[in-house]
Amino acid sequence: MFAEKIDVVVDATELQPSPSQIQSRFETLRDLDDEQMATLNKKLLRKIDWRLMPTITIMFLMNYLDRINVSNARIAGLQDDLNMSDAVWSTGISAFYIGYLIGQLPGNLWLARVRPSLLLPGMMIGWSICTICMPAVTSGVGFCMVRFVTGLCEAPFFPGITLMTSSWYMKEENPMRMAIWHAGNTISNIISGFLAAGILHNMGGMAGLYSWQWFFIIEGAVSILVGVVAFFLLPDWPENTRWLSDEEREIARYRVLVSNGGKEEQVGGTWDGLKDAIKDPFTWMFCGMHFSLINAQSFKDFFPSIIKTFGFSELNTYLVQAPPYAIAYITACLCAYSSGRFRESCYHIILPIVASAVGISLMISTPNIGARYFGSVLLVSGTYNGLNLQLSWETTLVPAPRSKKAALIAIANCVSQCSHWFSPYFFPTKHEPFYRLGGGLILFGCLCTALLCWAVKWWAKRLNKKLDEAEGYSEHSGVERGWRYAY
Numbered sequence: 001m002f003a004e005k006i007d008v009v010v011d012a013t014e015l016q017p018s019p020s021q022i023q024s025r026f027e028t029l030r031d032l033d034d035e036q037m038a039t040l041n042k043k044l045l046r047k048i049d050w051r052l053m054p055t056i057t058i059m060f061l062m063n064y065l066d067r068i069n070v071s072n073a074r075i076a077g078l079q080d081d082l083n084m085s086d087a088v089w090s091t092g093i094s095a096f097y098i099g100y101l102i103g104q105l106p107g108n109l110w111l112a113r114v115r116p117s118l119l120l121p122g123m124m125i126g127w128s129i130c131t132i133c134m135p136a137v138t139s140g141v142g143f144c145m146v147r148f149v150t151g152l153c154e155a156p157f158f159p160g161i162t163l164m165t166s167s168w169y170m171k172e173e174n175p176m177r178m179a180i181w182h183a184g185n186t187i188s189n190i191i192s193g194f195l196a197a198g199i200l201h202n203m204g205g206m207a208g209l210y211s212w213q214w215f216f217i218i219e220g221a222v223s224i225l226v227g228v229v230a231f232f233l234l235p236d237w238p239e240n241t242r243w244l245s246d247e248e249r250e251i252a253r254y255r256v257l258v259s260n261g262g263k264e265e266q267v268g269g270t271w272d273g274l275k276d277a278i279k280d281p282f283t284w285m286f287c288g289m290h291f292s293l294i295n296a297q298s299f300k301d302f303f304p305s306i307i308k309t310f311g312f313s314e315l316n317t318y319l320v321q322a323p324p325y326a327i328a329y330i331t332a333c334l335c336a337y338s339s340g341r342f343r344e345s346c347y348h349i350i351l352p353i354v355a356s357a358v359g360i361s362l363m364i365s366t367p368n369i370g371a372r373y374f375g376s377v378l379l380v381s382g383t384y385n386g387l388n389l390q391l392s393w394e395t396t397l398v399p400a401p402r403s404k405k406a407a408l409i410a411i412a413n414c415v416s417q418c419s420h421w422f423s424p425y426f427f428p429t430k431h432e433p434f435y436r437l438g439g440g441l442i443l444f445g446c447l448c449t450a451l452l453c454w455a456v457k458w459w460a461k462r463l464n465k466k467l468d469e470a471e472g473y474s475e476h477s478g479v480e481r482g483w484r485y486a487y
Helices: 019-023 034-075 086-111 116-136 140-154 157-168 174-200 211-233 246-259 270-279 281-296 298-308 314-319 322-342 346-365 369-397 402-417 419-426 436-471
Strands: none
Touching (some): 034 086, 034 116, 034 157, 034 246, 086 116, 086 402, 116 157, 116 211, 174 322, 281 298, 281 346, 281 369, 281 419, 281 436, 298 369, 298 419, 322 369, 369 402, 369 436, 402 419, 419 436
């Protein structure tokens, strides 16, 4: 693993150090042989996997559950009980993403400079308190205000765990790890349906509360508990995690250096990182790709309402939401494994997104329930696969410094969230059962995603060609090829 060159070049004029040269920089590592390094690497990887992965997966599960809980609460009467029109409801959904957008960039730049083990759980407790406040809402205005503050509290979390994952794992490890915690997204949709079946279907009237009020209280309380536990389990950065030994901290930094082509993942100046990210063409390509993927996922806030049009009972509507997301999780892990093994991202995103386009085409074109449900499986699986691999790809192509990577992740996420300002208006109830206007938006997102994948691949190949020329490399030159951009 460690003798392998990693495909990232930051500056064509710099000589990239070999893994042995990187190893010599660390006092506790320089005298270790390959077998000892491999043993130490496995020990560190096991420790990080068992503390970081389960913690952020469960946190992301609760984060996404909090984001989508209003969808099932709507079926249980939230919109009617608060006398909200479709326009007010859509405004409340959009208000969440306005707060989310405002907090993205400053939150992630701040995270790059502080301890994630404090900031991320703190944010989680903040949005959980907002969730518990939701049952006190009595009007559409209150609904919009609570959702706005909830979005503001959640803003640093998703880009933050993306940044953390890319700062702990090597290039070949990154796609699978992101798929693991991104499973929190799909698992939350599965759990949400079962929770809705158990709480929304059975708890109405208890203690004088609506069932949707119990839904928010229970979810918020569990999220607070998870946030408190996360204070003690989450690592910080490779250089300052308290529960690692000096040797483990150094090999963690060594791994990052090898994965970054020898470039130190120092924090860097906040504004310098922001300026570097803005000037990098990859930033804007990934902004467009992320935006397109979120458009392709615009169904997610309305998925329970879409499934309801299939004609199932209320209880079955909650339950049949689970299989598409379960299948999406399995396919996401398989695609991530394949992407990491073959070091390929472009086609691993394009092929699933084509499947999503086929899926939504079925859903908006035929009244056959079986075909529409099969289409929902394709739709969910393809879009969630694409988003997971896009996150891994962007952090691989821009690995350092940390402030630039944090800025790129946040900018791309900010731009993508603008979709939520208008996409809720594409799914009014008067367009039931096919929601063809929303289906058109999803198809447009799928098409743009595929085109932008090609654009990133083309740009990476162009940069690699320039690096070949700078090094005097060709197939018959006898010159050893250095690090390259992966596509």
